[in-house]
Amino acid sequence: MLQGRWGPRDLIGAGLGWLAGLALLHRCERLPTPAEQVMLAAGVVVLAWARRRWWGRVLIAALLAFLSTAWRAEQRLSHELAPAWELRDLVMAGRIDSLPVAVTGQGGVPGWRFEFAIDAVGDAGTALPPQVPPRLMLLIYDGPAVMAGERWRFTARLKRAHGLMNPGGFDAELWLFEQGLRATGVVRAAQRLEAAPAWRLDTARQRLRESIRAHVADPALAGVLAALSLGDQNAIATADWALFRDTGVAHLLSVSGLHVTLFAWLAAALVSPVWRRLPWLCLRLPAPTVARWTGVLAALAYALFSGWGVPAQRTVLMLAAVAALRSLQWRWPWPMVLLGAAVVVTALDPWALLQPGFWLSFGAVGLLMAAGEAPSHTWAERLRAALRTQLIATIGLAPLSLICFSQVSVVGLLANLVAIPLVSFVLTPLALAGGLAPPLWTLAAWLSQGLMAWLRWLADWPLAVWWLPAAPAWAQGLGLLGAVLMILRLPWRLRLAGLMMTLPLLWPAVPRAVPGEFDLLAPDIGQGNAVLVRTHRHVLLFDAGPVYAPGADAGDRVLLPLLRGDGVQRLDLLMLSHRDTDHVGGAAALLRGLHVTRLSSSLEDGHPLWRAAPATQRCEAGQAWVWDGVRFEVLHPTPVHYDRGLKPNDLSCVLRITAASGRRALLAGDLQADHERALTRREPDLRADVLLVPHHGSKTSSSPELLAAVRPAVAVVQAGYRSRFGHPAPTVLARYQAAGVAVVSTPACGAWRWSSQHGASGCERDASRRYWHDRVLPAVNPALMGPEPPMVSWPEDVWP
Numbered sequence: 001m002l003q004g005r006w007g008p009r010d011l012i013g014a015g016l017g018w019l020a021g022l023a024l025l026h027r028c029e030r031l032p033t034p035a036e037q038v039m040l041a042a043g044v045v046v047l048a049w050a051r052r053r054w055w056g057r058v059l060i061a062a063l064l065a066f067l068s069t070a071w072r073a074e075q076r077l078s079h080e081l082a083p084a085w086e087l088r089d090l091v092m093a094g095r096i097d098s099l100p101v102a103v104t105g106q107g108g109v110p111g112w113r114f115e116f117a118i119d120a121v122g123d124a125g126t127a128l129p130p131q132v133p134p135r136l137m138l139l140i141y142d143g144p145a146v147m148a149g150e151r152w153r154f155t156a157r158l159k160r161a162h163g164l165m166n167p168g169g170f171d172a173e174l175w176l177f178e179q180g181l182r183a184t185g186v187v188r189a190a191q192r193l194e195a196a197p198a199w200r201l202d203t204a205r206q207r208l209r210e211s212i213r214a215h216v217a218d219p220a221l222a223g224v225l226a227a228l229s230l231g232d233q234n235a236i237a238t239a240d241w242a243l244f245r246d247t248g249v250a251h252l253l254s255v256s257g258l259h260v261t262l263f264a265w266l267a268a269a270l271v272s273p274v275w276r277r278l279p280w281l282c283l284r285l286p287a288p289t290v291a292r293w294t295g296v297l298a299a300l301a302y303a304l305f306s307g308w309g310v311p312a313q314r315t316v317l318m319l320a321a322v323a324a325l326r327s328l329q330w331r332w333p334w335p336m337v338l339l340g341a342a343v344v345v346t347a348l349d350p351w352a353l354l355q356p357g358f359w360l361s362f363g364a365v366g367l368l369m370a371a372g373e374a375p376s377h378t379w380a381e382r383l384r385a386a387l388r389t390q391l392i393a394t395i396g397l398a399p400l401s402l403i404c405f406s407q408v409s410v411v412g413l414l415a416n417l418v419a420i421p422l423v424s425f426v427l428t429p430l431a432l433a434g435g436l437a438p439p440l441w442t443l444a445a446w447l448s449q450g451l452m453a454w455l456r457w458l459a460d461w462p463l464a465v466w467w468l469p470a471a472p473a474w475a476q477g478l479g480l481l482g483a484v485l486m487i488l489r490l491p492w493r494l495r496l497a498g499l500m501m502t503l504p505l506l507w508p509a510v511p512r513a514v515p516g517e518f519d520l521l522a523p524d525i526g527q528g529n530a531v532l533v534r535t536h537r538h539v540l541l542f543d544a545g546p547v548y549a550p551g552a553d554a555g556d557r558v559l560l561p562l563l564r565g566d567g568v569q570r571l572d573l574l575m576l577s578h579r580d581t582d583h584v585g586g587a588a589a590l591l592r593g594l595h596v597t598r599l600s601s602s603l604e605d606g607h608p609l610w611r612a613a614p615a616t617q618r619c620e621a622g623q624a625w626v627w628d629g630v631r632f633e634v635l636h637p638t639p640v641h642y643d644r645g646l647k648p649n650d651l652s653c654v655l656r657i658t659a660a661s662g663r664r665a666l667l668a669g670d671l672q673a674d675h676e677r678a679l680t681r682r683e684p685d686l687r688a689d690v691l692l693v694p695h696h697g698s699k700t701s702s703s704p705e706l707l708a709a710v711r712p713a714v715a716v717v718q719a720g721y722r723s724r725f726g727h728p729a730p731t732v733l734a735r736y737q738a739a740g741v742a743v744v745s746t747p748a749c750g751a752w753r754w755s756s757q758h759g760a761s762g763c764e765r766d767a768s769r770r771y772w773h774d775r776v777l778p779a780v781n782p783a784l785m786g787p788e789p790p791m792v793s794w795p796e797d798v799w800p
Contacts, residue, residue, distance in 0.1 A: 008336065010054050015339040017058035021065030022346055022353050029769045031070050031077070040067055069350040073771060079133040081160050081183040083776050087722055090130055091122030093153045093193065097135065099206055100146050101234040104550045111141035115181060116154070132158070133182035140187040149196030149203040158185035162721045162774045164524045165750030165764045166558055168406070168470055168565040177772040178351040201305065205230050208435055215438045220452070221445040227253050228423070229431035231306030238551055240452075245405070246465045247455045248394075248412025249419040257315035257361060259428050260299045264319055267298030292323045311361040313348070317341040318365070334369040338362060356404035360397060367396035367487055390416055396487045399479040399505055406565050408466045411458040422451055469567030471508035479505030510567035512536050516629035516660030517757040520690065523562055524746040524764065525554040527720030527727070528582035531667055531692060532563070533657060536628035539563075540573045542655060542667045542692075547585035555586025560593045562751075569595065572627070575619060575655060576601035576609070577669030578648040588612060602637060602651040618642070619653035621682075630756075631658040635686075636671065636679055649695065650675050656688065659756035664688040666710055670695040673703040680709040690754055693717045693736075693743075697728020707739045714742050714754070714761065721747040 032040065044063045047056050098115035105111050116136045121129065138156060140146065161182050163172025176182070196203040209226050216222040223235035233254055236244075244250040272291035275281055281290075296319050303312035318341045325332055332340075342362055345352055352358045368389060394413045401408055409415070427444050434441035458464060471479070478501045485498030513519045513536050521532040528546030532539070541563075545554025563571075574596050576584045584603075590596065591612045599613035610616050617623075620642075623634040636654035637646070652669025666688035671679070676694065680686060691712035694701035696719045715736050719727040728745065736743050744752050750764035765773065 008333075010057050011336060012339060013054050013058040014061040015336075015343045017061035018065045018343050019346065019353065021062035022069055022350050024062070025066050025069050025073075026351075026354055026770070028771055031074055031771045032067075037067060037070065065346075065350075072350065076177060076180060076182070077772070079135075079182045081133055081158055082131055083160070085130050085132070086159050087157045088130075089155055089157060089188065090132060091153065091155050092116075092118050092132060093120045093122075093151065094118040095151050096146055096148050096196075097202075099148050099202055099209065099230075099232055099234075103139065105139075105141045106547070106549055108550060109141045111139055111143070112146050113137065113139050114146060114148075115179070116152075119151075135180050135182070137176065137179075137181045137184045138187055139185070140190060143187065143190055144192070147196050147203065148206045149200040150192060151194035153191045153193055154187045155189035156185040156187045158183045159722050160774055160776060162747070164526060164558065165768065165773075166523050166562055167751060167764060167768075169558060169561060173773050174351075174354060174770070178349075178354070205232070205305065209235065211438065212431075212434070212441055215434070215441045216445045218445065218449075221448045224253065224448050224452075225427075225431045225434070225441060225444055228259070228428045229306070229435070231309055231312070238556075243452070243455055243459055245407070246409060246459050247415040247419075248401075248409030249415050249423075249455065251311075251360065251364075252416075252419055252423040254309060254311065254357075257311045257318075257365065259424060260303055260312050260315040261319070262424060262428070263302045263432075264295035264299035268292065268295035289327055292326060296320050296323050309357065311357060313345050313352075314341055314358075314361050314365070317344050335366075338366055338369065359400055360404070363400050364393055364397060367392055367484070370484070370488055387417075390420070392487045396483050399476070399483045399502060402468055402471075402479070402505060403476050406468055406470060406561070408468070409464065410466055411461055411464045415455055415458050418454055419451060422447065427451075467564045467569075468506065469508055469510050470565045471505045475504035475508055478502075508567075513628075513755070514757060517755065518630045518657060518659055518665075520657075520665055520754045520756070521562075522692070522716050522718055522744075522746060522752045523554075523558055524750045525558050525586075525718065527696070527723045527725065528554060528585060529577065529669070529692070529696070529718050530554060530559060530586070531718075532566075532568075533665075534566075534568075535630045538572045538627040539568050539570065540575065540632070541571055541590070542575050543577055543583040543669070544574070544586035544590055546582040553586045553589055555589030555593070559586050559590060563594060571596045573597065574599050574613070575653055576603065577652040577654075577667075578602050579604065579607065580648055580670065583669070584609060600634075600653070602642075602648070602653055629660050632656070633658070635683055636675065652694075654679065656686075657756075661756060663756040663759060665690040665692075665754075665756070666712070667692045668694040668701075668706075670698075670701070672700050673706075676701065676703045676706040680705045683709075686710050689713050689756075689759065691715045691741075693728065693732075695727075696725070697732045698725070699729040699731060702732045702735060704735065707735060707741065711739075712741055713759075714744055716752055717743060717745045719745065719747060 040063055044060055044067070047060050047063070094117050096114050097117040100112040100114040103111050103113045114137070116138045118132060118134055118136065121132050123129070136158065138154065140154075146152070161173055161176040161184065163170075163176070165171075176184070209230055209232060212225050212229070213219070213222045216225060220237055220240055223237060223240065226232045226235035231254060236253060241250065244253050268291040271294040272287050275287040275290050296316070299316050299319050303316050306312060318337060321337050321340055325337070345358070390413060394416070398408050427447060430440045430444035430447075434444065482498040482501030485501070486495050513534055515536045517535075519534045521534075523530055523532070523545075525545040526548070529543040530545040531542040533542065534540075541559070545559060547553045548557070571590070571594055574587065574590060576587055576599070578601070584601075587609050591599075591609070596613060598615045598617060599609065600617045600619045601609070602619055603609060619634050619637070621635055621638045625632050633656045634653060635656055637651050641651060649670040649672050652671045654669060654671060655667045657665045657667075664687065666686065668676075668691065671694045686706075686709040688710050689712060691710050691714070693715045694706070697717045717728045719725070728743070733743060744761075744763070746752065748765070750768075752761065752763055754761040
């Protein structure tokens, strides 16, 4: 092929064109219309006349990638759950299509999360049958244990594939779209129809996971062994994942390319000497060829058994490519092999291009290949080569880690020096061999315990993790190029130039409000409140969002990543309006993960959060201060309210913020109507441009007197998508509409930004919209939702 009509330039150009076409589609807010698809297809036909030119082949590959993936995306999006069928009791039969993941609901209720492939949907008693997506993600709480491959009949209540939308945050809707899951739901009744067939792969994987848990008492260590042997990353607890990320070893706790390659090498090493002892077989197929393809098949089997993740896909495809090239006696340069593997991976899964693991996996291999391998004959030379390899991976991938995760592990080099050989050459073989000899799992657990102790010691070092704000796209590209120059065998002057090119990525400029003005951000946190206010040099957070489930709250999952991505290293004031968990749920995580100068709240004496803060103050009417020319005033509660022992909602801290331009924001917590009226009588001028709607739009708040006194231009509702509370209430919305107030709801808007300087605002869903994002506005009429199911509700977001 290289000597024929397709030369290296043509192959490389076509491969890059394919990836560019995918990248362009993934940046689109919508899919092309049928007319646009016809025009693009006509462009392919026209370009076919120029296919002998390399640029024609590049454009043809790009258009084919764009059109084929757009068609596949359209097929997935066609399996939508109609809004009319949300939160209705639907009876469906089907098969459990994934490893069930143990979860804990609110109140500590145990449950399982799993993917469900539907065979049939029961009659809903309506004129038209329910239109339900073929694959769902379901939760079952306090019910029977489920097993992969079993057939069940469930009565469940579903929601569309809808997630939180915040700047730089986890895109749950993309994750659900990639998995082909077009709805989520909670099971209300269950009936097992059929046991799992013994031949199913997921059934065998779950039995092996249960055996690991039976032999290893510590759930954390059992989770590590399950992740290494089965690729079951959900088995690792959230706190342990945070430890692995902070120490830079998270890549080892999935089935990585190194693990798959090791498995292939062991299979080839076992087959080759046996085949060589049978001369009549060697005459038909040479032993090296047999060993090579045996290794590929073993790698494929291991990758499938471990969940078929992107690193495993890349490794299997690269091994297959190398084996094919050797068998055909072709000699491709390594960039073409790597590019070919990337094209095949994205042809099978076009949305792999959107996963950080895709770029980290291919980036690591590319860096190591580009840096070359130094000859090593003695143990000292091999040790130096291993240190050089680790240094190349650490330096070369640091900019990519910053772009993907806004963090770099400073102790990652030390952690990986121990973790890579231990995990790759000891723990992973032991975890796999334990399926044949279970006592080996005990040894692996003991070694894992030592590794965890080593990582915890490193994580406790000062500045073990370096957090940086998000940099602009040009700085990201420049930083990646600089990292490549630093690790290549180039003159030191060019390497120093590469270091200088990374500076805009390492020290990005953080946008700030001008003196006298402030920026306000209402994140999309589900059913709760949290509002970030930034002046020129100070930061205030009003409330800290809800608790989603034990060990999962808005602080860890939304607010900390958001604050770090915005370059916030210190909170000057954390004001918690009152004690309800949808307002203080993330406070403990914020106090642990960020420097908080002062805590102000109406919490009762003895609340644990008072002890966690370095300085505390009870919020009381009359408190006021000025930051950078912006005035802050606490309007409620008064000392008398504390003495009367009011309910937590009635003790909500109410904060008014006034800019030098005269624009104002009023944050009202969960204040009830009677205290709203009292506030209007006590404060002669409550006018504000922005009002945080009291109590999320509940019927017990937003009194006509308050609206008449505040006269806001915009009212912001922070509530959950299809929340069981039905916020905002239709009567409250009608009240705002009658007053001529624009209402912004975070389920429809995502995070909402507003600047006091010009009064400009924007929704994150509009700014970051892609074709896979949900476009249906949530209903606000509780009557459409039916009665609340007698169980823990579905969390406000999906977190795999």
